[in-house]
Amino acid sequence: MKKSDPARAIIEWQKQFGRHDLPWQQTTEPYPRWVAEIMLQQTQVKTVIPYYLKFMSRFPTVKALAKADREEVFQLWAGLGYYSRAENLHRCAQEVAERYNGVFPTEISDLVTLSGIGRSTAGAIRSACTDIPSPILDGNVKRVLSRLLLIGDGLSASALDKKLWLAAEEIQPKEEGRAYAQAMMDLGATVCVRNRPRCEVCPLQKMCRACAEGLQESYPPKKKRAPVPEEPIHMLIYVRDGKVLLIKRESRYWKNLWVLPEAQVLPSDARECGFITHRLTHLKLMISLSTVPLSSPPEGRWFTLEELTNAAVATPLKTFLLEFLA
DNA sequence: GAACCGTGGCT
């Protein structure tokens, strides 16, 4: 082993210090690895595990998922966030069932044609299932490569991505793709973390340019974001016979989930009874109680408390409603 | 190319 080969170094490191007991690591079948990869997009391992176990238990095969009731898919996804993933997941299963006869592909060129699978997720699936090294560029790999090679200063986001993809291709080993991919994730998640990286235990310490110059915390460059405060959205609670009225949200946040109906203008028979602040988006929901039958409720579906518990309702709203109606 | 999409954890 060449000492200057970072890929070999982290593969060896992974065998001793990496994670080996994650639920989806116990198989090399494409379907469960795909489900895990989609759930893991922008979502931490700890959050994903219970959702993954529940999902695989209910839909053990891609054909089962393809035939699944759309509503049930969203029920299992509710609380995970980024709900377009659930929509794409269901669509992808149907694409695999139709175009690939229910056999999940493992080639990059096939994978990237499927809904919800981009270049990085395709690489992750192929690495995991075939053991053939396939480039990945997720948050972990970006952070590791950016620091190792000191890439990022003064680059636009797209230029940075382009350079990092090239680096990801160059640095990957010729064998042990599965271990290597897992090694990059584990290193990024447990050692080469965003704040206060643990360089003293990093297998790449002596090759890392950022570490040599003490610039770890400056790489990769921070994303700039300018959150736009939004006007509060007024939502109304209609209660009748112990049931609450919800409607399907069809756009933007919480798309395809059940939410309280909105009101442009608060009716005179409504009174404010609470609000939710949606942290990332600064979305504010003003929730008011409407006295039925003075108002005519919109078309929707009436949920009992028990139905509400298992329904595809966003977590903050579900929490509020269960507390309010209890 | 940039805006958009959720939630939980961390400091």
Next chain:
DNA sequence: TAGCCAAGGTT
């Protein structure tokens, strides 16, 4: 506390 970030993809 309030901002920042995480196993990204789509439009």
